[in-house]
Amino acid sequence: MAKSVVLVSNLYKDYQTAAGAITVLKQVDFSMEAGDFVAIMGPSGSGKSTFMNILGCLDKPTSGRYTLDGHEVATLDSNTLAKIRNQTIGFVFQGFNLLSRVNLLDNVALPLVYSGANKAERQMRAKVLLDKVGLEQHVNALPNQISGGQQQRVAIARALVNHPRLILADEPTGNLDSKTSEDIMALFSELNADGISIVLVTHESDIAAHASRQVRFLDGRIVQDERSRAIVLATESKEKIEEKEPN
Amino acid sequence: MFLAMLGEAWRAMGANRLRTFLTMLGMVIGVGSVVLMMAVGQGAQESVKESINAMGSNLFIVLSGSSTAGGARSGSGNSSSLTVKDANAISELDGVSNIAPISMGNAQVVFGGNNWSTSIIGTTPTYLDIRVWELVDGYVFSDSDIRSATRVALVGKTVVDNIFGDVDPIGKTIRIKQNPFVVLGVLKSKGQSLDGRDQDDTIIIPLTTAQRKILGNQFAGSVRQIMVQANTPEAMPLVEQNINGLLNQRHNIREGADSDFFVRNLTAVANSAAETTRTMSLLLGAIASVSLLVGGIGIMNIMLVSVTERTREIGIRMAIGARERDILLQFLLEAIVISVIGCLIGLFLGITGAMLVNQLTQAAVVISGNSVMIAFAVAASVGIFFGFYPARKAARLNPIEALRYQ
Numbered sequence: 286m287a288k289s290v291v292l293v294s295n296l297y298k299d300y301q302t303a304a305g306a307i308t309v310l311k312q313v314d315f316s317m318e319a320g321d322f323v324a325i326m327g328p329s330g331s332g333k334s335t336f337m338n339i340l341g342c343l344d345k346p347t348s349g350r351y352t353l354d355g356h357e358v359a360t361l362d363s364n365t366l367a368k369i370r371n372q373t374i375g376f377v378f379q380g381f382n383l384l385s386r387v388n389l390l391d392n393v394a395l396p397l398v399y400s401g402a403n404k405a406e407r408q409m410r411a412k413v414l415l416d417k418v419g420l421e422q423h424v425n426a427l428p429n430q431i432s433g434g435q436q437q438r439v440a441i442a443r444a445l446v447n448h449p450r451l452i453l454a455d456e457p458t459g460n461l462d463s464k465t466s467e468d469i470m471a472l473f474s475e476l477n478a479d480g481i482s483i484v485l486v487t488h489e490s491d492i493a494a495h496a497s498r499q500v501r502f503l504d505g506r507i508v509q510d511e512r513s514r515a516i517v518l519a520t521e522s523k524e525k526i527e528e529k530e531p532n
Numbered sequence: 533m534f535l536a537m538l539g540e541a542w543r544a545m546g547a548n549r550l551r552t553f554l555t556m557l558g559m560v561i562g563v564g565s566v567v568l569m570m571a572v573g574q575g576a577q578e579s580v581k582e583s584i585n586a587m588g589s590n591l592f593i594v595l596s597g598s599s600t601a602g603g604a605r606s607g608s609g610n611s612s613s614l615t616v617k618d619a620n621a622i623s624e625l626d627g628v629s630n631i632a633p634i635s636m637g638n639a640q641v642v643f644g645g646n647n648w649s650t651s652i653i654g655t656t657p658t659y660l661d662i663r664v665w666e667l668v669d670g671y672v673f674s675d676s677d678i679r680s681a682t683r684v685a686l687v688g689k690t691v692v693d694n695i696f697g698d699v700d701p702i703g704k705t706i707r708i709k710q711n712p713f714v715v716l717g718v719l720k721s722k723g724q725s726l727d728g729r730d731q732d733d734t735i736i737i738p739l740t741t742a743q744r745k746i747l748g749n750q751f752a753g754s755v756r757q758i759m760v761q762a763n764t765p766e767a768m769p770l771v772e773q774n775i776n777g778l779l780n781q782r783h784n785i786r787e788g789a790d791s792d793f794f795v796r797n798l799t800a801v802a803n804s805a806a807e808t809t810r811t812m813s814l815l816l817g818a819i820a821s822v823s824l825l826v827g828g829i830g831i832m833n834i835m836l837v838s839v840t841e842r843t844r845e846i847g848i849r850m851a852i853g854a855r856e857r858d859i860l861l862q863f864l865l866e867a868i869v870i871s872v873i874g875c876l877i878g879l880f881l882g883i884t885g886a887m888l889v890n891q892l893t894q895a896a897v898v899i900s901g902n903s904v905m906i907a908f909a910v911a912a913s914v915g916i917f918f919g920f921y922p923a924r925k926a927a928r929l930n931p932i933e934a935l936r937y938q
């Protein structure tokens with residue numbers, strides 16, 4: 286069996302609110318191998334973004350274990366976590382989270398500033414990625430000068446700029462038309478084919494269908510976790526062959 | 533990396549120009565006033581030091597007349613208590629290197645069509661040695677001039693300017709109270725004395741000539757003052773004591789009775805003047821430092837506002853890999869850039885202001901490299917000191933909470 290990239294067991298997340306503590310994630314067990322492409326679905330408020338933030342080392346669980354690349358995340362110091370966020374993980378936020386005073390090129394290049402790349406390299410990489418998401422004409426625009434869908438693509442470009450091995454995308458196609466969505470999903474599939482692991486939150490089942498595995502959240506619990514039909518079929522037939530072989 | 537961050541700091545400052553300017557203004561005023569105050573203070577100290585050097589060192593002046601309890605001199609008219617013989621007796625005392633008996637008064641001086649009222653000092657050549665007073669031209673009268681009471685004069689620069697104009701004074705005959713005097717030499721300019729008198733507005737003539745021809749009606753041999761120079765600063769207390777003892781004895785003054793003279797330690801007076809200016813310039817510096825402090829607090833205030841406003845930005849940066857120290861450095865750098873630029877402008881304005889003060893009031897100002905460096909170092913540390921707390925606050929933010937900040 287391939288080594289797990291992500292291993293989550295018995296995870297809980299509480300939030301303290303004025304009305305008392307609410308438990309947003311309950312008893313979550315989840316594991317993922319290198320090269321997995323997981324789609325997370327579930328109704329609004331079911332804890333998907335909370336889960337993604339924990340996977341992205343932005344937030345800490347209240348209890349339970351999270352192991353990333355074999356490292357117990359709870360034991361890592363803030364510099365190591367920053368390095369992981371910078372180099373291992375590419376995070377696409379639900380709300381884009383672009384720097385509003387900075388042009389698209391510099392927004393995309395920002396992770397490279399913190400990994401210590403020089404200016405020429407930063408600009409070159411950022412241009413390549415803006416090109417990839419179809420925004421090469423807008424490198425000098427500010428985020429508020431482009432549409433929501435375009436901002437979403439900038440956020441994706443920024444997540445990819447530092448060659449992450451794990452992409453966490455929280456509704457990356459939420460603001461895109463179906464044509465652009467398909468383009469973006471094609472890009473993700475391409476990255477996945479290169480061996481990059483992807484976790485993607487979406488409300489649309491046709492987007493989720495691009496993934497090899499669908500996980501459904503309800504009220505903070507994982508209620509369903511299955512491989513795509515095509516893949517399940519492929520696996521099944523493989524199993525059949527294996528069953529037959531000894532004979 | 534560092535350059536990129538400097539660029540970031542620059543951009544952040546540019547994003548809110550008015551605010552950056554106002555923050556900087558606190559720094560500008562702080563540094564500007566420190567530089568100005570230090571320049572004026574050091575200038576004052578410098579000119580006091582100059583006056584002290586011009587006065588001569590280890591000096592006493594023995595004045596005739598009695599000193600009352602309050603220290604005021606009474607009856608300078610009955611001034612005949614001191615004599616040249618007293619002076620000569622003082623010169624025999626241990627620790628005394630030079631003495632100069634002095635008689636003085638004011639008189640009208642005429643040359644050609646010009647006349648000028650000036651102070652006349654009748655004394656001996658040692659007076660010039662004691663005062664370290666040189667000539668720019670001509671030569672000093674001699675002891676034989678004293679003996680024969682010749683009518684020769686050394687003129688101060690102010691007198692030259694007022695009655696000679698462009699004429700070379702050497703060898704010319706001037707009239708002092710109608711008496712013709714030949715100008716032997718021109719005194720080097722000494723500037724103002726500690727009490728603000730123009731020391732160049734004077735004419736020095738032989739003591740005997742002054743007594744007989746100019747100051748009149750004093751009985752022969754009496755002098756107004758005796759200037760006494762001690763060998764060393766250490767000898768001064770003993771010399772003072774000995775002068776008092778000697779003169780009391782010579783003047784037949786019984787123990788406990790009022791003296792008809794008193795001894796003033798000029799060096800002590802000068803030192804206390806120096807001390808006063810030093811205190812004054814320290815005080816000026818302290819007041820100016822307060823404005824620097826206020827400027828620093830202004831920076832801290834604005835940086836705190838800025839951190840709060842940019843909480844979301846900080847969250848984003850952390851989410852994509854900024855370490856705590858990157859955030860710390862970013863905000864610290866911003867505070868430092870603001871204070872250093874403010875400091876440079878403040879330096880410029882402070883120096884300009886000091887030069888203006890110099891032009892307008894003729895007061896000496898000294899802009900030393902030291903004070904500029906100190907101002908600069910202080911400004912940079914103010915930036916670091918007051919920028920550190922907000923920057924650390926930013927760096928300690930929790931990324932997810934910062935991202936959620938609206």
Ligand SMILES: Nc1ncnc2c1ncn2[C@@H]1O[C@H](COP(=O)(O)OP(=O)(O)OP(=O)(O)O)[C@@H](O)[C@H]1O
Pocket residue numbers: 300301302309327328329330331332333334335336379936
């Ligand atoms: N900081 C917080 N404090 C208190 N409650 C929170 C906080 N963050 C999230 N929650 C709550 O946790 C629950 C899950 O939120 P989460 O953002 O994970 O939902 P989601 O599944 O991503 O929803 P959506 O599909 O709308 O994005 C919600 O009920 C929300 O109100």
Ligand SMILES: [Mg+2]
Pocket residue numbers: 333334335379455
């Ligand atoms: Mg969400």
